[in-house]
Amino acid sequence: MLLTVLCLLSLRLLNTNGEPCPNPAKHCSSETFNVVFPNVGCLGCQGGCEAGYIMTSNPNVYRETTAPMGHYMYKGLPVPNNKNVSEPQWLCNPGDECHAGFFKSAMMGHPSCEWCGEGCSHCSGFGHCTRCFGGYKTQIHLSHGVATRKCLPGTVFCPNRTEHCTHKIFVLESAGCLGCQDCEDGYMVTFNPLYYSYHGGHYDYKGLTIHDGRNVNQPRHICHQGTTCPDGWYEIHHAPVSICEWCGLGCVRCGGRNDCRECKHGYTLEHSHCLLDSHIVG
Known part of the structure; x- marks a missing residue:
């Protein structure tokens, strides 16, 4: 019909x-x-x-x-x-x-x-969300005996916009700014190493108490241009999204997070990790 x-x-x-x-x-x-x-x-x-x-x-x-x-x-x-x-x-x-x-x-x-509707990452139809993007919360609404699930946005936006992201990004008390979980065509979701830069202890950001000193100015994931991961990152697939995860400090090629195969200049490969040459005791 x-x-x-x-x-x-x-x-x-x-x-x-x-x-x-x-x-x-x-x-x-x-x-x-x-x-x-x-x-x-x-x-x-x-x-x-x-x-x-x-x-x-x-x-x-x-x-x-x-x-x-x-x-x-x-x-x-x-x-x-x-x-x-x-x-x-x-x-x-x-x-x-x-x-x-x-x-x-x-x-x-x-x-x-x-x-699927704003903030929804997986659904069976519009208004029938089964999973929300990070920073959104699932809300169940009953109308005439029929339940629908929608995603409510967070209250505080991340301070720095993530370019080429398909959804809005919010600050979470438990994780800081998660960043982008789905990018536009021609870009890949890529871990941002600066996400590990700490602000120092718990602190307040626009009414939210940020735990573990996460720096809300650095999103966990950003959008990298290309269809393959850059050197120093490896690809994992979480259907329908592929993510470039970081190999680790000093690593330019790896098979996984703790499986470095090649280090950049100034680092030495030991036990699948890259050690800064100046920190190696002869």
């Missing part, structure tokens, strides 16, 4: 005059829906993607507003206040798998990845 409604809506839109999207989605199978439609916004790649890409809903299409039921004008066309006309509703991401925070679905017969 829903698919029938969507098809009818698409046919109606095709007969409606629109304007090209200001930032059209890329790798669409056609430009049919890369148009700003009145009372809808920019649909992007709703008609499907080129081979090697999968349709993915774009959470950035929604924007916060005090008047969600109203509209604003774009080149003479009304756009709902809660829609960002500069963001296509459907994008084409490389590959055939969904990012963390999205679930497999189908749109008009095309395989697609749909958003």
Whole structure:
């Protein structure tokens, strides 16, 4: 029934005059829906993607507003206040798998990845979250006897923004700033060695008591550009995310956290660890 409604809506839109999207989605199978439609916004790649890409809903299409039921004008066309006309509703991401925070679905017969909802890393459908990103808390809501699970955001943002992260990042009392747990395409979640730089003892940060002196200015994970880990890091896979973990101080190649194979200049490899030459007693 829903698919029938969507098809009818698409046919109606095709007969409606629109304007090209200001930032059209890329790798669409056609430009049919890369148009700003009145009372809808920019649909992007709703008609499907080129081979090697999968349709993915774009959470950035929604924007916060005090008047969600109203509209604003774009080149003479009304756009709902809660829609960002500069963001296509459907994008084409490389590959055939969904990012963390999205679930497999189908749109008009095309395989697609749909958003789980803010802060959710794993779900069975929108509003049915099974796991939240760090910094969010699961909330169970009952409506007409049906339970839904959503993720409530933390209260304090990390002071330094993590570029190319797909979700918001918050400070935790127990761990400081966890940083990014899912990065944009072309970037890998990568451990930040500076996360171990201590602030010194327990301290207060914007009403939170940070334990173990974690420096909230240094997120645990950041986004490194590339599809492989840099020298000094090794890859582990936690479906659907691959993470670059640190080999350790002075190590440039390893098989794991305590399995260094090669050290940088100025260090000596001993028992799978790198020791600073100046600390080695002859």
